[in-house]
Amino acid sequence: MSWAGKILRVNLKAGTVKAEPLNMDWARQYIGSRGLASKYLVEEIDPKVDPLSADNKIIWATGPLTGTMASTGGRYTVVTKGPLTGAIACSNSGGYWGAELKMAGWDMIIFEGKSPKPVYLFIQDDVAELRDASGLWGKSVWDTEALLKKQLQDPQVRVSSIGGAGENQVLFASVVNDLHRAAGRSGVGAVMGSKNLKAIAVRGTLGVGNLVDPKAFLKVTAEKKKILAENALTGQGLPAYGTQVLMNIINEVGALPTRNHRDVQFEGAKDISAEAMGTPRKTDGKKPLVTNQACFGCTIACGRIQTIDKNHFTIVNKPQYQGASGGLEYEAAWALGAANGVNDLDALQYANLLCNEHGMDPISFGATVGAVMELYEMGVLTKEQLGIDANFGSAQALAHFAEITAKGEGFGKEIGQGSKRLTAKYGHPDLSMSSKGQEFPAYDSRGIQGIGLGYATSNRGGCHLRGYTVASEVAGIPVKTDPLTAEGKPELVKAFQDATAAYDSSGLCIFTTFAWGLPDLADQLAPACGSEFTLENVATIGERIWNMERDFNNRAGFTSKDDVLPKRLVTEAAKTGPAKGLVSKVPEMLPKYYEIRGWDGDGQLKAETRKRLGL
Amino acid sequence: MQKSLHIDPEKCTGCLQCEMACSYENYATFAPAKSRIKVFDFHYTGRKVPYTCTQCDEAWCLHACPVEAITVDAIGAKVVNEATCVGCKVCTIACPFGTVNYVQETGKVQKCDLCGGEPACAEACPTGAITYVDANWTGIGKMQAWADKLGNQPAAA
Numbered sequence: 001m002s003w004a005g006k007i008l009r010v011n012l013k014a015g016t017v018k019a020e021p022l023n024m025d026w027a028r029q030y031i032g033s034r035g036l037a038s039k040y041l042v043e044e045i046d047p048k049v050d051p052l053s054a055d056n057k058i059i060w061a062t063g064p065l066t067g068t069m070a071s072t073g074g075r076y077t078v079v080t081k082g083p084l085t086g087a088i089a090c091s092n093s094g095g096y097w098g099a100e101l102k103m104a105g106w107d108m109i110i111f112e113g114k115s116p117k118p119v120y121l122f123i124q125d126d127v128a129e130l131r132d133a134s135g136l137w138g139k140s141v142w143d144t145e146a147l148l149k150k151q152l153q154d155p156q157v158r159v160s161s162i163g164g165a166g167e168n169q170v171l172f173a174s175v176v177n178d179l180h181r182a183a184g185r186s187g188v189g190a191v192m193g194s195k196n197l198k199a200i201a202v203r204g205t206l207g208v209g210n211l212v213d214p215k216a217f218l219k220v221t222a223e224k225k226k227i228l229a230e231n232a233l234t235g236q237g238l239p240a241y242g243t244q245v246l247m248n249i250i251n252e253v254g255a256l257p258t259r260n261h262r263d264v265q266f267e268g269a270k271d272i273s274a275e276a277m278g279t280p281r282k283t284d285g286k287k288p289l290v291t292n293q294a295c296f297g298c299t300i301a302c303g304r305i306q307t308i309d310k311n312h313f314t315i316v317n318k319p320q321y322q323g324a325s326g327g328l329e330y331e332a333a334w335a336l337g338a339a340n341g342v343n344d345l346d347a348l349q350y351a352n353l354l355c356n357e358h359g360m361d362p363i364s365f366g367a368t369v370g371a372v373m374e375l376y377e378m379g380v381l382t383k384e385q386l387g388i389d390a391n392f393g394s395a396q397a398l399a400h401f402a403e404i405t406a407k408g409e410g411f412g413k414e415i416g417q418g419s420k421r422l423t424a425k426y427g428h429p430d431l432s433m434s435s436k437g438q439e440f441p442a443y444d445s446r447g448i449q450g451i452g453l454g455y456a457t458s459n460r461g462g463c464h465l466r467g468y469t470v471a472s473e474v475a476g477i478p479v480k481t482d483p484l485t486a487e488g489k490p491e492l493v494k495a496f497q498d499a500t501a502a503y504d505s506s507g508l509c510i511f512t513t514f515a516w517g518l519p520d521l522a523d524q525l526a527p528a529c530g531s532e533f534t535l536e537n538v539a540t541i542g543e544r545i546w547n548m549e550r551d552f553n554n555r556a557g558f559t560s561k562d563d564v565l566p567k568r569l570v571t572e573a574a575k576t577g578p579a580k581g582l583v584s585k586v587p588e589m590l591p592k593y594y595e596i597r598g599w600d601g602d603g604q605l606k607a608e609t610r611k612r613l614g615l
Numbered sequence: 616m617q618k619s620l621h622i623d624p625e626k627c628t629g630c631l632q633c634e635m636a637c638s639y640e641n642y643a644t645f646a647p648a649k650s651r652i653k654v655f656d657f658h659y660t661g662r663k664v665p666y667t668c669t670q671c672d673e674a675w676c677l678h679a680c681p682v683e684a685i686t687v688d689a690i691g692a693k694v695v696n697e698a699t700c701v702g703c704k705v706c707t708i709a710c711p712f713g714t715v716n717y718v719q720e721t722g723k724v725q726k727c728d729l730c731g732g733e734p735a736c737a738e739a740c741p742t743g744a745i746t747y748v749d750a751n752w753t754g755i756g757k758m759q760a761w762a763d764k765l766g767n768q769p770a771a772a
Contacts, residue, residue: 068645069635069739096631103646156648179658207638207646214643225741239628290661294630299741301628305661323659 002064002211002528003027004107008128010121012195013054013113017121017128022107028532029614031525032063034090035505035545037079037108041088042548044110047555051083051187052169052194054114060101060160060200061109063507064529067102067208067296070221071228072509074099074296076160082186083194084171084364084418085437085461087553091174091188092504093160094295094303095181097202100158102507104204115196120148120161123202133198137167140357141176142320148201161199162189163359168408169193170416172364172439180326180356181295181303186438186460189359216527224520225299231515233475238302238511239292243330244274246442253474253483254577255447256334257440259341259392260370261433261566264444264574268343272333276345277306284309288345290324300511304328306349314350314399321353328352331464334442335366340373340398347395351402358406364418367439369401371419371431372411380426386411430567436461436558445569445586447579448473450481450489453589456563457493459549465510467496477514484578486585490593501549502542518542544613547597551605551615560603563590617691619750620727620734622665626744629656629663636739640730651714651727652736652745665745667736668693668714668727676726679709691750692729700724 009018023040030036037059049055058080065073076098082089101109104125118133136144141163149155158178165173166189173189174182183189192198211217228234237245250256251269258266270276277289286307294301306327308315315321328336328349336348355362375381376390383389387410390397404412414422419432419439433440438461445452450469458466469492473483481492499518503510506521518539525533564570569584594601598609605615634650642649652667674693677685684699685706695715700723706715707724715726727734729747737747748755 069632069639071741099631099647103648203648205646205648207642207644207649209639209642209644209646218639229741291663292628293661293663294628296631297635298628298630299632301630301742324661325658 001530002068002208003032004102004105004208006105007107008109008123010109010111010130011113012111012115012119012130012197015115015130017130027064028530029541030545031502031505031541032107033061033066033075033077033505033507034079034092035501035541037061037077038088038090038545038549038552040108040110041079041081042552045081047081047552048557049081051081051086051191054195056081056191056194058111058188058191058195059108062098062102062107063505065524066507067099068211068221068528069218069297070508070524070528071225071299072295072297072512073507074298075507075509076101076183077504078175078183078188080188080191081556082188082460083169083190084187086556087436087460087558088549089186089188089191089460090549091183091185093175093177093181093183094298094509095178096296097158097160097177097181098507099296100202100204102204103207104202105206109200111195111197114194118196118198120197120199120201122152123200123204125204125206136198138164140164141359142179142357144199145179148199152201154203157201157203159199159201161359162192163357164406164408165358165360165416166190166193168416170360170405170408171418171421172361172368172416174355174359174361176356176359182356182359182361184361185363185463187361211528212530213527217524220523220527224516224524227520228299228512228515233514234300234512238300238514241274241278242292242302242304242327244277244304244328244333246330247273247333248275249474250443252577253447254574254579255444255483256338257433257442257444258338260339260367260374260431261444261568262374263576264447264579265577266338266341268341269338271343272337272345272348277304277328281309281346283311288349289327295509298509300509302511308346308349312346312350313396314347321350325353326356331441332362332366335363336398338442339366339370341392342395342398343393344395347399351398354402354406360406363441364439365402365405365415367433368415368419368422369398371423371433372401372415373397374431375423375426375428380428433566433568434462435565436562438462443470444574444579445565445584446574446582447577448483449486449585449589450483450492452565452569452584452586453489453493453593454497456565456586456590457497457593459546459553465500467493467500468510469493469496471514472496475514478517484582486589490589490596493593494596497546498539498542500542501545502538505541505545540613544615547605547609547613547615554604560590560594560601563603617750618732618747619670619753620667620729620737621746621748621753623744623746623756624662624664626742627654627663627665628742629654630741632739632741633665633736633745636735640735641725649718651725665736666714669712670727670729675709675711676706676715679705681705688728690729690732693726694728695724695726697721697723
């Protein structure tokens with residue numbers, strides 16, 4: 001049935017590791033990964049729990065298609081209550097770790113309590129035990145992975161871990177696997193750190209093989225791979241340019257947030273774009289982009305492998321950054337670049353490497369630096385406080401902040417609290433470009449209206465991955481809608497949010513949806529998991545998951561007052577480009593969105609909605 | 616015509632579809648741990664290299680086997696006869712390339728057998744990094760690429 005059928009429950013306080021059967025009723029109602037782990041979380045924790053307390057739980061979960069030959073079937077999700085937002089946090093990652101866990105015979109791992117001392121979980125198929133991690137505490141993600149492979153004498157072990165950011169409880173700390181793939185957002189790494197849990201090292205040799213109809217599965221997954229190969233974006237654009245294909249496009253659309261959203265177009269966009277990554281540097285004549293790379297099972301291969309000029313000021317005499325490593329994705333390039341007005345591609349990649357090495361979300365980090373630079377230019381923050389001149393555009397300041405934030409030094413401690421807390425502390429809460437405390441990614445809500453509604457209503461705070469309406473509003477997938485209008489957007493946002501929840505729960509990557517629709521997901525789930533996974537059922541499951549997450553947030557204390565964007569986006573009009581003169585129309589879209597969601601005016605689920613979705 | 620697995624590391628993205636296809640072909644499970652082809656990821660250079668048995672003509676493994684469990688089949692593959700193999704592992708020592716390996720679950724060794732002439736890895740590879748081609752012409756792709764490069768040079772004045 002494609003699920004392993006077993007979960008691990010780890011009590012960090014008692015130091016126990018126990019196997020449990022997977023709740024198959026829930027698996028059928030929530031599929032796996034995001035949906036299923038969220039179901040376990042909402043059943044097991046008090047929504048009002050302090051995210052960094054021992055009473056919070058944190059779950060690593062695969063989906064039923066993780067570790068199969070379905071294209072992109074390698075993903076896992078980390079689910080917990082997030083410290084950055086106070087909302088449900090749910091971040092997924094590719095690489096190889098997720099498939100390894102599944103092949104060891106486990107669907108998910110639930111961690112409870114807090115360990116009295118640093119530990120890591122070691123899993124080799126049926127064997128799972130907590131081990132001392134005092135020798136790993138303080139080490140970076142990269143060193144942790146290398147040390148574990150050495151200590152365990154197994155180069156094939158896969159590691160999911162935190163670096164200094166997670167240990168120091170940077171509120172946007174990520175969990176990183178395979179050196180540069182991350183469950184990046186909402187501070188899941190800080191929760192891991194709060195529990196003294198350093199890493200999960202897995203070696204899985206059992207494999208995944210109990211599909212309902214393997215022959216049909218292999219046939220249908222081969223057909224779906226062909227669709228990806230023949231699609232212009234998944235077959236050509238993403239492998240060649242990565243998500244960075246968007247930099248120049250979004251800039252032209254007039255929706256590239258620049259200098260903490262003061263502007264919507266960045267004059268330096270071309271310098272930090274995919275095209276720049278493919279052009280030899282003027283300094284050393286080498287192309288920044290070395291090659292593309294796939295995650296486990298992925299036939300798209302959008303990942304970037306990139307170098308920095310060895311003589312660039314950021315990495316002189318630092319050999320660990322002088323080889324090829326995980327490169328800039330669009331969101332990171334934007335957050336580290338346009339959001340701060342920095343157009344030095346090598347400096348961006350240096351900051352990106354630090355985010356990977358020490359386990360930080362580059363989106364929230366970069367966006368918080370944008371707010372710091374604005375406060376500096378306003379005279380609210382000074383050079384003495386920051387340790388450096390921090391005008392917009394300063395690559396030196398970006399590199400400096402990346403170093404001190406990861407290590408928790410000096411002003412880095414304050415950056416590590418995220419922009420909401422930082423701007424509030426200095427008396428300018430309106431300058432945090434965030435929703436529910438989580439910083440926005442790389443699309444401006446004035447130039448792409450639907451994504452603004454998506455940010456305001458996202459269950460994990462400001463995020464593009466909960467409902468990527470940019471696909472429709474900019475790229476015309478599945479149908480073109482006008483990015484500048486509010487009309488039809490509540491429906492569009494809801495459709496994207498629900499479909500994404502289903503995809504995220506399967507173990508597949510959301511990037512497939514540039515070529516696949518929900519029917520393609522159902523087609524692959526049915527032969528793997530059972531014929532009840534029809535299109536209609538999968539669509540309902542997506543909506544059920546969205547509402548379950550929302551209900552958790554409501555019980556945690558969120559209301560309609562939290563479904564808002566910062567003042568800047570609803571009062572300061574875009575200055576240039578196609579959206580010139582426009583503000584975000586979220587206040588106008590919200591009532592309609594609540595109505596089609598089946599929520600009341602305060603954003604709470606109506607009784608009939610609960611009943612319809614089986615909640 | 617004899618055919619060979621031909622590997623072009625430049626095209627490999629590290630997706631491991633080949634490893635899953637290999638394990639599925641032989642064990643009906645998706646398990647890279649059981650695969651006879653391995654993809655190596657050299658992180659510091661960004662290179663990814665699929666690696667498996669090259670089916671040597673004078674195969675060290677075949678000559679080393681004390682019970683003659685390794686034989687040449689109709690398509691030229693060096694095949695392990697599991698019924699004969701005693702799991703002594705001498706072939707794993709003899710092979711200079713490390714592509715014959717012991718399987719503790721069966722007590723035998725395993726190596727690539729070209730799937731009887733339809734290698735699952737080549738079929739599954741999405742980028743053409745692994746192909747199954749005329750054994751006499753494994754270089755034809757490179758020849759073509761260089762011929763194209765040379766042919767595009769402007770003629771000397």
